[in-house]
Amino acid sequence: MKVALFVTCLVDLMRPSVGFATLRLLESAGCNVHVPETQTCCGQPAFNSGDRQAALALARKTIAEFEGFDYLVAPSGSCADQIRTAYPGLFTDDPEWRRRAEALAARSYELTQFLVDVLNIQHVPGEFSGSVTYHDSCSGLRSLGIKAQPRQLLAQVPGLTLREMPEAEACCGFGGTFAVKFGDISAAIAETKCTNALAARADAVVGGDLGCLMNIEGKLRRMGDETTRVLHVAEVLAGAPAAPGGKAG
C-alpha cells in the first residue's frame, strides 16, 4: 500500500516531530510511505481568504503530486478537509481537473481517520504516562466527522487516561488568518477553550491540528500555565522521540 504523507506547511515549518510521528505510525502499520518532495501547502489559506485563483493553482499542484499514490494522509483535519471537500468544488468549469480532484479527494484522509477507518489498527507504538484531554478541531469534527477515531486510538496507548473537557467540540479561536486579523477576539475565544481544557485537570491537551495546538499552547502559557503539555495526537500515538533536531532552545 503506497501512502503519500502530506506533511502540511505548518508541521513542516513549526513542528517536524509531528511529521516524523506520523511517518512512524504509518510505517509501523505496514504502509509503504512516500513523502513527495515538492509538496508545499494545500492552498487553504488562500481559499479561506477568498483568493480563488491562488487556491486553484495550489490545488492543481497538490493533485498532480499526490494522485499517483493509493492514499494521501495528512496529520491535520483542516488540510485533509481542504483536499477532500474543497478541491472538487474548485473545478466547477473544468471536468477533467474535477475528475482528478474527486479521485484524489476520495483517497485522502486525516491521520486518525486513516488509521481507524482504513487500516483498522489495534495497536499503536506509543506509551504515555498520565492523562490527556482531547480538543476536537472544527474541520475534522464538523466536516469529516472525526470524533471517535482519535479517542479509539488514544485508548490503545498504554498508561494513558482520557479525561474529557467541557465543550471539547467548541472552536479554539484559531481560524487561520483570523488569529492574526482579529487577534484580540481570537485570543479571547482561546481563553475560553483553555479554561475548559484546564478544567479537565489533564497532563496534556491533545489535538489533531497544529494550528489549534499552537493557539492553545500559546494561550495557556500567557495565562501562566507552564506545565500542561500540548501535543499532537500523532506524537502521543507514536511515542516517537522528538524530531532529530530536538525541541526549540
Added chain:
Amino acid sequence: MRSQAMFFQRRSGEALADARLRRNLDGLRDKFVGMRARAVSAYADHGTATVPNPDFEALRDAGAAIRDRVLKDLDVWLELFEHKATQRGARVHWAKDGREICEHVLAIARQHGITKVIKSKSMLSEEAQLNVALTAAGIEPVETDLGEYILQISGNEPPSHILAPAAHKNLDEVADLFAEKHGKPKKTEIPALTREAREVLREHFLSAGMGISGGNFLIADTGSVALVTNEGNGRMVTTLPKVHVVITGIEKIVPTLEDFATLMRLLPRSATGQEISNYVSVCTGTKGEADADGPEHTYFILVDNGRAGLVGSEFQEMLRCIRCGACMNHCPVYQTVGGHAYGWVYPGPMGSVLTSLYTGLENALDLPHAATLCNQCGVVCPVRIPLAELQRKLREKQTERRLRPWTERAALGIWAWVAQRPALYALAAKLGVRYLRWLADGQNYIKVLGLAPGWTAGRDFPAPQEGTFRELYKRRQENRT
C-alpha cells in the same frame, strides 16, 4: 438603521474590554446552547439517544426543502399570498426599501388619523429605522416586546440579538433603568420588573390606534401571517388596535399551514429550546362579524430591501433563514463580542452574510472575515444554511472586487507565488524557521511577533523546532542510504 458595520474592529475591541458585557454574554451562551441541545436530543422521544439526533436531522432536511420550494418560485407564491390576503379583506403593499416602508406606514397612519403606534418586534422596522420616521411625523411609537421596550427607554439602543434584543443587559442594569425611567422604587426580582413594564404598557395597548408587527411566516394558501412570541404582546398588538400593519420580508412565505407546522417544530427548538413558544398566532384578514376582537383594517407591507437580488444567486440559500438566532447563539465570535459589534440590524453569522448582501460588500468589509469558519452555525441551522461557506464566498467576492487592503493582497500574492515554487518555498521556510528561532532567543515561546502582532497581543507564539521537516527528512533519508 444606519450601518456601523465598517467599524467592527473598533466596536469589537470595545466589547472585549467591557467586563460586564462579557459576563452577560457568558450567561447567554450557556442558556441558549444548553436549551437547544436538550430540546434537540428530546425530539421525537429520542431521549438520550445519539447526537446528532437522526429524527431532528430529518426535520432539518424537511425544513430546508420547504424553504427551497418557496424560493424557487417566490414570485408565484407571493402573488398567491396577495390574492388570498386581499380576499380576506387585507391590503397588500410592496416596499422596495426602508424608505418605502416608512412611506407606506406613514400614509396608512395619516389615513386613519393615528397618533400612537404599539409595536411587537419587527426587525424590518429596524432595517427601515421606522421609529425615527414615526417620531418625526409626530406619531408616538411604543415598543411592547419587553426587550425592545427596555432598549427604547434606554435611549433607543439598537438590539444586540434578533430574539433577545436586550441580551447584552443583565437584571441589575434593567432594574436601574426601570427605577430611573418609571420613577418607582428599584425592584430586584424579574416578576416584579415585568409587572411594572406591563402596567406601563397596558395604558398604551388600550390607547393606540395602530399595531405594527413583524411576521415569522406568511402562509400563501390562506393569506395569513404567523407570529411566534413568548410574551403575548404580539397578540395584543395584532388584535386590540383598529389598524394592524404587518411588515415582513418577501422571503418569509411558506406554501401551506402544514409547511408552517413543520417549520414550527424547528423554530422554537432551535431558538430557545422550547417545544413550542408560549404564543403562536395565525392572523388572517380583518375582524369578521362573528369575531369578538381583531383589527378593522389589516395591511401587509412586503419588503424587498435586497432580498429579490439574492434569488437565483449563489447566496440564495441565505433566504431560507427563519430567524431563530441559533447561529449567533452558537458562534464563538458572537459569544465573545456580542451583537452590537456587528453594526447593523442582524448580528452573528447570519448577520455577517445579510449585512454584506443588503448594505453592500464595501460597507461591511470585516464581517465575513470575522469568523473562524468553525461551522458550528451551519451545524445548528434548522434550515441547513451553509453559513461558513457563504461567509467564505463573500470573502471571494471581496477579492474579486479588489476590496481587500493592498497589503493583504500583496502578502497573499507573494506567499502563493512562492508556494508554487518548491525550491524557493523550501528556502523561504528554512529562513523563516531561522528567523523565528532567532526571535525566540533560546526560549520556547516568542512574546512579541512583529509580523503578526495580533497573535502575540493576547498569547505567546510557540517557537519552531530546529529545521524544517523537509530538511530533517532529507537528512534522514541520506543517513539511511
